[in-house]
Amino acid sequence: MHPYRTHTCGELRSAHAGQTVRLSGWVHRKRDHGQLLFVDLRDHFGITQCVLDISSPLFAEIERARNELVVTVTGEVVARSAETVNPNLPTGEVELRVQAFELDSRAEQLPLQVNSEEDAGEETRLRYRFLDLRREKMQKKLLLRSQVISSIRRRMIEQGFHEFQTPILTADSPEGARAYLVPSRVHPGKFYALPQAPQMFKQLLMIAGFDKYFQIAPCFRDEDGRADRSPGEFYQLDFEMSFVTQEDVFAAIEPVLHGVFEEFGGDRKVTALPFPRIAFDEAMLKYGSDKPDLRNPIVIADVSEAFRGGGFGIFAKLIEQGATVRAIPAPGAAAQPRSFFDKLNAWAQGEGKPGLGYIVFDGGEAKGPIARNLEPERCEQIKQAAGLSDGDAVFFACDKPMAAATFAGAVRTRLGQDLDLLTKDVFEFCWIVDYPLFELDEETGTVEFSHNPFSMPQGGLEALETQDPLTIKAYQYDIVCNGVELSSGAIRNHRPDIMAKAFEIAGYDVAEVEKRFAGLFQALQYGAPPHGGSAPGIDRIVMLLADEPNIREVIAFPMNQRAEDLLMQAPAEATPERLRELHLRLALPPRKAEETA
Secondary structure, eight states, X not given: OOSSOSSOTTTOOGGGTTOEEEEEEEEEEEEEOSSEEEEEEEETTEEEEEEEETTSTTHHHHHTOOTTOEEEEEEEEXXXXXXXXXXXXXXXXEEXXXXXXXXXXXXXXXXXXXXXXXXXXXXXXXXXXXXXXXXXXXXXXHHHHHHHHHHHHHHHHHTTOEEOOOOSSBOOOOSSSOOOEEEOSSSTTOEEEOOSOSHHHHHHHHHTTOXXXXXEEEEEEOOOOBTTBOSEEXXXXXXXEESOOHHHHHHHHHHHHHHHHHHHSTTOEEOOSSOOEEEHHHHHHHTSSSSOOTTSOOOOEEOHHHHTTSSOHHHHHHHHTTOEEEEXXXXXXXXXXXXXXXXXXXXXXXXXXXXXXXXEEETTEEESTTGGGSOHHHHHHHHHHXXXXXXXXXXXXXXXXXXXXXXXXXXXXXXXXXXXXXXXXXXXXXXXEOOBSEEEOTTTOOEEESSOTTBOBTTHHHHHHHSOGGGOBBSXXXXXXTTEEEEEEEEBOOOHHHHHHHHHHTTOOHHHHHHHTHHHHHHHTTOOOOEEEEOOBHHHHHHHHTTOSOGGGGSSSOOOTTSOBXXXXXXXXXXXXXXXXXXOOOOOOHHHHHHHO
């Protein structure tokens, strides 16, 4: 017989009755019924109930066994009587009558309960993550992650993609976030960077002649954490294709995502193929976001003209100064008490706004503080423009165009939640397309790249030479599911003359481009195919499928929001010897220097 187990703790069934078997696992729970002692033994595969009576010489030893001890038990599989069958356990028709017991590993007093869903707090859970991961719900989420990655890998290979690994130690490059730097011991004063994404390398693979590439890529960014973003590192399905248009990229990845969400989404419906395409400008107008949650039926409208020169003086004056007014419908909100509107107004003030004006359409009349100062025909104009009916309300955001759009989007999200408007049990996908290539820095007045600087401008070199830069769109796109951005992607700028011109508009001369992007810029001189790709986030995909609002719940060993690994105690101070070896000297901020001293 095997020294540890002949079966797993989730394997035994009534067909095994009468067999002598051996199981190993953790003591999950004990129940002492006086004459009988029951022990639930748990391993990765499940739980088996073990039993022994007071006459057993092992009774006293097992009675003292603490939860989470690792033990090996040997005994006979016995069918349970009908009244003692546990229908909640796959092994619930049998139990193991213990004949031999061996302690494999002791356990100290537990800092959190493994056999309970009691919340021990995030700090404790992360500090003792190995215990937290023993819990059934965490095991299920990590298994889901593994299965999702396996499914993605299989689906990509079936489409003719080849998996390659790209470097982890590389050069720093501007990609919208801070990179982690790694000092070089053999090259004093020089640093590697951990890749924010394999962007350069996947483009180089296309230039090298590989037609379809993918990998489950680790990416590293020195940025703050939030519910849908893990600080430090994350994983993405990184892929690239040669000789493709934007639609070819969509056609390649849509079946992969649709298939994965159907496979692991249970009874939840998935948007039918092809996924909707929404232009960036339209998304900002209708939804106030470039990652709209399409489960929310609210559609925002521009009602600036209804207020221009009208009786509501605050808005009229701001419009003359360049502001716009966005109307955010609140279906059925006329039936809400005054406290509903007061609460939203207080929330808006907490967001740094002066308030949140509204009109209520009730009993054929327009009511509320704005309606009292606005002509009836203008109220009717707003009602028609926003698609409102009697019994609805409408809220307003008045500001500079982008600020008004963004705040209107936040109001839309809040109303969707407060009025319980979101469609249940669906995964609503869409593509956001036609992003602007450039944007204006309002503080400096300079033109800069709005997103990915390596995207191909729509209209190519001619557009860069003849159009207002702020009107140029890029072949750039995001895929969004239920208001969560899964990835950004683009058709790449594969021509060095177009790249040089684009960077010139953003304030970079050719020499600086050649220096900062030496490898890629040089490679483009030697025949680069038109190519493009994307990189859906693995963590966010699993987060959606697991119905988890916190991304750390689907990562095995995440950092906390302060980018600290509480389990491994990272980051940690380096010894003076290690710093000398790396040719580094610390220049700490004053307060930290005092603490260190």
